[in-house]
Amino acid sequence: MSTVDTNLDLGILDIKDVDFYTAEGGFMGVKCKGEDYKHVILRRIMPIEHPLAYISVADHENKEIGILRDVTALSEAQRALVEGELNNRYYSPTVMDVISVQDKLGYVYMEMKLQNKQGRIYDKSCAIKDVSRNIRTLGDKTVLIFDVDGNRYTAQIANLSKQSLKKLDAYLF
Amino acid sequence: MKSFIFEYDLGMDMNPLAGSLVFAEDGSITSSANGTELFRFFASEITEAVVHAGVGCGLLFAKAEGKEDRILCRFTMSGIKQAGEFAKIVNFFIANGTAAFPEEEEKRICETCGRPLMAEMNVCVFCYSKLGVMKRALSFAKPYIKQITYSQVLGLVPRITVMLSPLFIRVLVNNHLELQMGTWFDILLICGAMLLTRVIGDGFFIYTSRIFNRATIAITNDLRVEAYAKLQSHSMSLFAKRTPGDLIRRIMDDTSTINEFVTDLGRWVVDMFFNFAIAFIILFYFNWQLTLLVFIPVPIVIFLLRRFWGMMMARFERHWRWGSRCNSILHDIIKGIRTVKAFGNEEKEIKKFSSATHRHAKIGEENEVLWSILFPPIGFFMGLGEFLVLFIGGWMVLNGSWWLFDANMQIGDLVLFTMYLGFIYGPLRWMVHFPRWLANTTTSMVKVFEVLDDESELKPVAKPKNVPIAGTVDFDGVFFGYKSYEPVLKNISVDIKPGEMIGIVGKSGVGKSTLINLTMRLYDPNTGRIRINNTDLRHMDSDHLHENMGVVFQDSFLFAGSFYDNIVYGKPDATFEEVIAASKAANAHDFIVQTSDGYNTHIGEGGQTLSGGERQRLSIARAIIKNPEILILDEATSSLDVETEASIQESLNRITEGRTTIAIAHRLSTLRNADRLIVLSEGGVEEVGTHAELLKKKGMYYNLVMAQRQNSRKQEEEAQP
Numbered sequence: 060m061s062t063v064d065t066n067l068d069l070g071i072l073d074i075k076d077v078d079f080y081t082a083e084g085g086f087m088g089v090k091c092k093g094e095d096y097k098h099v100i101l102r103r104i105m106p107i108e109h110p111l112a113y114i115s116v117a118d119h120e121n122k123e124i125g126i127l128r129d130v131t132a133l134s135e136a137q138r139a140l141v142e143g144e145l146n147n148r149y150y151s152p153t154v155m156d157v158i159s160v161q162d163k164l165g166y167v168y169m170e171m172k173l174q175n176k177q178g179r180i181y182d183k184s185c186a187i188k189d190v191s192r193n194i195r196t197l198g199d200k201t202v203l204i205f206d207v208d209g210n211r212y213t214a215q216i217a218n219l220s221k222q223s224l225k226k227l228d229a230y231l232f
Numbered sequence: 233m234k235s236f237i238f239e240y241d242l243g244m245d246m247n248p249l250a251g252s253l254v255f256a257e258d259g260s261i262t263s264s265a266n267g268t269e270l271f272r273f274f275a276s277e278i279t280e281a282v283v284h285a286g287v288g289c290g291l292l293f294a295k296a297e298g299k300e301d302r303i304l305c306r307f308t309m310s311g312i313k314q315a316g317e318f319a320k321i322v323n324f325f326i327a328n329g330t331a332a333f334p335e336e337e338e339k340r341i342c343e344t345c346g347r348p349l350m351a352e353m354n355v356c357v358f359c360y361s362k363l364g365v366m367k368r369a370l371s372f373a374k375p376y377i378k379q380i381t382y383s384q385v386l387g388l389v390p391r392i393t394v395m396l397s398p399l400f401i402r403v404l405v406n407n408h409l410e411l412q413m414g415t416w417f418d419i420l421l422i423c424g425a426m427l428l429t430r431v432i433g434d435g436f437f438i439y440t441s442r443i444f445n446r447a448t449i450a451i452t453n454d455l456r457v458e459a460y461a462k463l464q465s466h467s468m469s470l471f472a473k474r475t476p477g478d479l480i481r482r483i484m485d486d487t488s489t490i491n492e493f494v495t496d497l498g499r500w501v502v503d504m505f506f507n508f509a510i511a512f513i514i515l516f517y518f519n520w521q522l523t524l525l526v527f528i529p530v531p532i533v534i535f536l537l538r539r540f541w542g543m544m545m546a547r548f549e550r551h552w553r554w555g556s557r558c559n560s561i562l563h564d565i566i567k568g569i570r571t572v573k574a575f576g577n578e579e580k581e582i583k584k585f586s587s588a589t590h591r592h593a594k595i596g597e598e599n600e601v602l603w604s605i606l607f608p609p610i611g612f613f614m615g616l617g618e619f620l621v622l623f624i625g626g627w628m629v630l631n632g633s634w635w636l637f638d639a640n641m642q643i644g645d646l647v648l649f650t651m652y653l654g655f656i657y658g659p660l661r662w663m664v665h666f667p668r669w670l671a672n673t674t675t676s677m678v679k680v681f682e683v684l685d686d687e688s689e690l691k692p693v694a695k696p697k698n699v700p701i702a703g704t705v706d707f708d709g710v711f712f713g714y715k716s717y718e719p720v721l722k723n724i725s726v727d728i729k730p731g732e733m734i735g736i737v738g739k740s741g742v743g744k745s746t747l748i749n750l751t752m753r754l755y756d757p758n759t760g761r762i763r764i765n766n767t768d769l770r771h772m773d774s775d776h777l778h779e780n781m782g783v784v785f786q787d788s789f790l791f792a793g794s795f796y797d798n799i800v801y802g803k804p805d806a807t808f809e810e811v812i813a814a815s816k817a818a819n820a821h822d823f824i825v826q827t828s829d830g831y832n833t834h835i836g837e838g839g840q841t842l843s844g845g846e847r848q849r850l851s852i853a854r855a856i857i858k859n860p861e862i863l864i865l866d867e868a869t870s871s872l873d874v875e876t877e878a879s880i881q882e883s884l885n886r887i888t889e890g891r892t893t894i895a896i897a898h899r900l901s902t903l904r905n906a907d908r909l910i911v912l913s914e915g916g917v918e919e920v921g922t923h924a925e926l927l928k929k930k931g932m933y934y935n936l937v938m939a940q941r942q943n944s945r946k947q948e949e950e951a952q953p
Contacts (some may be wrong), residue, residue, distance in 0.1 A: 084293070084302030085244065098301045106287070119301065147246055150289035150308065163358065179247050191553050209309035211288040229546035 072116065072125035074133055079140045087144040089116060091124055099124065101144050107197055110149075114141065146176045154204070154214035155180065157223035160230075167194075167230065169204070173212060185210065194230045202231060233257045234333055238318040240307040242289060253292070253305055255321055257331045263305060281322040283315045283717040290315060290717075316717020324711070324759060327723050332759065362670060365677045369490055372455055376447035380498065383444035386436055391503060393433030395510045398651035400426045406644030444498055452491035459483050459683045467690040468754040482679045489676035496669075504659045511655035518645055522621055522628075526656055529616040534660070536613065540606050547599045554592040561585050614657065621649055690756060696773040701780035701861040702730055703765030705751065705892065710760035712743075712750060720746045722915040724760070733893045735903030737933060738912035744896045747912070748866050751894060753777055764862075782860035786867035788851030790839030795824050796831040798839075798850055803858040814857035819883040820849035845876035852880070856887050863888060865895040869902060877902070900937050909933060 072091065082088040086098040098119040104126070105113055111130040117123045127133075130141050156172035167187040174180045185206035187193050193205040202214040216224065235256040243249035243265065251265035259275040275281075278294040281304070290312045292304045307315060317334065324332050342356030373380060404422045408414040460483055471479075515523040565572060565581050572581050628641035705728040713719040720743040728734050736744045749755055750762055753769045761768045769777060782802065790798050799814060800806050806814075811831065815821040823846055827833040839847045848868060855863065865884065869877040881902055888895075897903050904923045911919040911926065911933045918932045926933035 082300050084300040086293070086301055086303060147291075147306070148286040148289070150242075150246060150286065168358075175246060175248075177245060177247050181248055191556065209288070209312065229550055231550075 070123060070125040071128050074127070074137075077116075077125075077127070077137075079137050079144075081140065086119075087140065089124065091116075094124075096124060101127075101141065101148060103145065103149065106149065107201065110145070111142070114145070150175075151203075151211045151213045152176075152183075154202075154212050154219070154223075156220060157214075157226045158182070160226045166207075171212065183212075185212075190230050194227075196231050202227070234331065236318060236321050236333055238292075238305075238311070238314045240292075240305040240311055240315070242306040242308060244303070244306060246289070246306065251305060253318060255318060255325075255331075257333075259325055259331065261304070261322065275322050275325045278322075279326065281319040281326075283312065283319050285309075285312060285717070292319060312717050313715075316713070316715065316719075319717065320711060320719065320758060323719075323722070328709070360674075360678065362674050365674050365681070368681065369493070369673075369677045372451050373447070373494065375454075376450055379443050379447040383440040383447070384498070384502070387440040387444070387499075387502075388506075390433035390437040390440070391506050392510075393429040393436075395507060395514075395655075396429050397426060398648045399514075400429075401651065402644035402648040404644070405647055406642045410643050441499070445495065448491055448494045448498065451494060452487050455490060455680060456483055456487045459487065459680055462684055462686070465690075465692075466686070467756070468749065479683070482683050486676035486679045489673060490680065493669075493673040493677075501662075504662060507655040508659040511652040515649060515652050515656075518648065519641065522625060522641075522649060525620050525624065526617045526653060528620065529613045530660055533610060533613045536610050540610070544599070544603065544606070547595070547602065551592065551595045551599055554588065554595055558585070558588045558592050561588050614661070617657070618650065618653055621653065622646070625649055690753065690774060691770070693771055693773070696776065697767050697771045698773055698776040699765045699767045701764055701777065702892075704729055704763075705862070705894075706763040706766075707747075708761050708763065710750065710757045710762060712746060712755065712757045714746075714755075716758065719758070720915055721750070721757075724917055726910060726917060726920065728892060728894065730892055731890050732907045733888055733905070734895070735906035735909045736894065736896045736912065737900060737903065737909055737936060738918070739936075742912040743915050744912060745866055748864055748894060748896065751862075752781060752783060752864065779858065780861045781864065782855030782858060782862070783864040783866065784848070784851050784855045784868040786870050788847060788854075790835060790842075790847060790850060792834075792836060794829075794832050794834055795820075795827075795850065798835065799831075799853045799857055802854040802856075806857050810857060811853075814853040815849075817856055817883060817887055818849045818852035819879060820846070820853045823849070843876075845872050845880065848872060848876075848880055849883075852883065852887070861892060863891050863893045865893065865897070867896050867898055870898040900933075900940055911936075 076092055078090040080088050080090070082097045084098075087101065088095065088097045089099050090096075096118050100117045100119070100121065102115040102117065103110055103113070104115055112128060114127040114130060115123055116125055116127055127141070130138055130145075133141060152173040152175045154171050155174050158170040158172060160170075161168045167190050168184070169187060170182065170184045172180060173183050185204075185208075187204060188207050195203045195205075196216075197203065200216055202216060204212040204214065206212075214227070219227070233256050235254050238253045238255075240251045240253060241248060243251070249265055251263065251270075254260075254262045254264075255275070256262070260272060261275060262272045263270040278296045280295040282293055282295060284291050284293065289306060289308050291306045292315050294302045294304055296302070305315075321331065321333065324330075342359050344359040345356060400422055404419065408418055408422075463479060463483070512523065515526070561584060565585065572578060625641060625646040629643055629646055632640060707724045707726045710721055710724040711719055712721045724747065736747060738744055750757055753762075753772075753774055756770060761770070763769070764772075764777075791801065795815075796808075796811060799811050799820075802814075803810070812821060815824060824831055824833070835841055839850070842850070852868070865888075868884065869880050872880065877899070885905070895903060895906065903909060906923065908920060908922060909926055910917060911931070913932055919926055919929065921929065921933075927937065
């Protein structure tokens with residue numbers, strides 16, 4: 060039985076053809092096959108499973124230039140640029156500790172200790188509405204929390220203390 | 233100088249930072265962070281300020297002619313609305329050369345604790361007064377206060393009769409049974425008196441319950457109707473930000489919770505505390521030392537129950553959520569059963585569902601095990617008071633006084649004590665659940681009150697100017713976005729003359745339907761105005777506007793009811809002949825009369841028993857029955873096959889003749905006869921002109937037509953044998 064047409068051009072970019080750089084205005088640019096795109100948008104196609112693989116590269120009008128199959132295959136300098144840009148687009152600080160959880164009027168009010176990608180640790184209070192939708196467990200390892208403003212936080216179950224897990228337990232399913 | 237300040241919270245390196253971007257009246261834009269000015273330039277140097285939403289964060293950047301896009305600041309999602317507002321003000325300045333600042337918005341901050349209010353909440357979850365909320369809920373009882381007072385006063389009779397039984401038994405035991413004195417007639421007299429009081433009490437209970445329940449049902453009904461009426465008065469934005477499930481839950485379930493609260497409070501809670509007070513007084517009167525003994529285990533029991541209750545509630549809630557998840561899976565599978573079967577995925581779906589039910593059952597089992605371990609000890613402590621009373625009371629019956637307990641006690645007194653103990657422990661047990669009961673009820677009350685207090689974005693006008701809807705429709709500098717930071721329409725300015733047929737074209741997502749939504753005043757523009765006959769839509773009654781407007785959507789919704797019901801929905805006072813005329817004009821009459829019950833034929837919910845063409849014909853009839861001044865056709869024929877479309881198009885051509893019509897159509901050929909076409913691109917007006925003029929211009933419309941022609945040709949070629 061044949062599978063999907065594998066000859067279909069997925070637009071995978073050859074890493075030899077791409078040269079990422081930071082443009083003057085602060086956006087990421089890329090030189091690719093003779094074209095110079097001064098404002099590109101990087102998107103993770105499978106953000107949870109493959110944060111550093113299958114990265115869609117699109118121009119500022121959201122037209123896909125191609126897909127970067129593996130960020131780790133890039134040179135060190137190029138990789139640092141791409142990872143930095145991905146970190147700028149995907150902001151989901153890690154939950155280090157759950158300080159308190161209060162259920163009030165249908166909202167869950169949570170105080171957490173967070174760490175961002177740059178290693179900065181800080182406290183944050185947020186409100187979560189409709190917890191069955193906005194506290195999501197992915198497999199048995201990761202918890203995604205979305206607050207009422209649209210901010211998101213990621214918790215690795217294995218890294219949370221027993222006390223933190225106990226506070227979160229009622230909302231994990 | 234007036235200014236607008238956007239406080240952003242992330243640095244360029246994505247670390248938390250307190251920065252501000254200030255747009256001043258003179259058009260200057262200044263960014264500062266930690267007391268240092270980072271940059272300053274003028275809005276006239278750029279062409280557009282744009283908000284870009286990332287994942288969990290966003291950025292604001294500036295576009296400039298011949299220059300690279302420049303990032304102005306980064307922020308978490310908490311700042312995205314403010315960023316959108318900032319961009320809107322800057323873009324208005326760029327388009328018009330003047331600054332327009334929004335009216336000083338009341339900051340959504342709790343006056344008591346200073347915390348920001350949660351989105352979609354008008355009360356602070358930390359400071360709201362439970363008493364205040366209760367008072368407000370009880371204020372709905374005002375119109376029924378007479379019935380409630382009457383039922384409560386008469387309700388004292390059954391309460392008192394219940395409390396009399398132990399006293400009768402005491403007399404029976406002490407005066408007759410213990411002493412073995414008296415005749416069968418004395419016993420019959422006491423039993424008869426007990427029976428009589430019981431019958432009287434029950435009679436009064438039935439009578440007062442009926443009055444009381446009628447009042448509470450009326451209160452709930454009033455609340456429900458008021459909340460529903462409030463919903464109807466809202467703009468579409470409320471329905472966009474709250475799901476149908478959420479709104480239905482508020483109107484049906486939360487009002488039911490309030491009903492339960494009022495009923496429980498009025499009957500069982502008052503009963504319990506009345507009985508408690510009477511029992512306490514009687515017991516205290518007979519033997520105060522023994523009465524105090526009853527309360528010894530109470531603090532331990534309350535402590536244990538409160539401690540375990542929180543844990544059990546969390547576990548039960550988890551169990552409930554898994555149950556809800558099982559329901560969702562089941563709902564999803566049954567709804568999509570055709571797809572499941574077509575892909576042969578029955579086994580996979582069975583596994584998915586059984587895995588969820590297995591988890592649900594496992595959590596349930598764990599909860600039951602825990603419950604069975606925790607609660608017998610609590611029951612034991614609760615029984616300890618009864619045991620102490622029986623032990624010491626029994627001792628006193630046999631031996632007279634004991635230690636501090638020096639009163640003389642008879643068997644009847646002891647029976648009386650044990651019987652009244654139930655009245656004491658009942659409220660105490662209930663007090664343990666009280667915080668949860670109160671929390672659930674106040675949550676529901678706040679949810680309902682939110683609907684009642686939510687202010688519609690479509691502000692009602694005190695003195696509406698209901699001018700005839702026959703004049704020019706004029707869009708004047710209209711900006712609009714469903715999310716303030718994502719403008720869909722930008723600076724739309726166009727006039728539509730009376731009787732003109734206007735076609736709106738453009739790629740998907742450019743704002744065609746949004747323009748129509750604004751014309752129907754389902755939303756108000758963020759800036760700019762829409763006028764009909766020189767009157768701003770905001771100065772008219774929405775009802776007046778809608779009475780003079782007919783609309784046909786791509787997937788028009790038909791309600792469960794007859795053909796007749798659905799057509800007169802557009803004009804409830806229409807005569808039957810008007811209904812026939814509208815049906816004939818919409819080419820709907822022929823298929824209606826062919827059904828068994830003609831115009832009385834019942835169509836199911838959503839009109840699912842009809843074909844797409846039939847549904848569209850009915851919705852056209854519904855739209856034109858009121859002979860509207862303005863007709864709006866939003867992809868009215870797009871979902872139909874070419875043949876059906878041609879037949880409906882014929883009726884539409886007849887109906888739109890000489891009537892102001894605004895139409896969107898996917899197939900550009902259907903708009904060929906429009907007086908003018910408005911081509912939208914990226915939210916703005918790209919071209920305006922007739923079909924011929926725009927083709928000659930060879931601009932965006934020309935490209936769209938050519939692309940569509942090429943596509944049709946390709947399809948035709950592929951269809952050739």
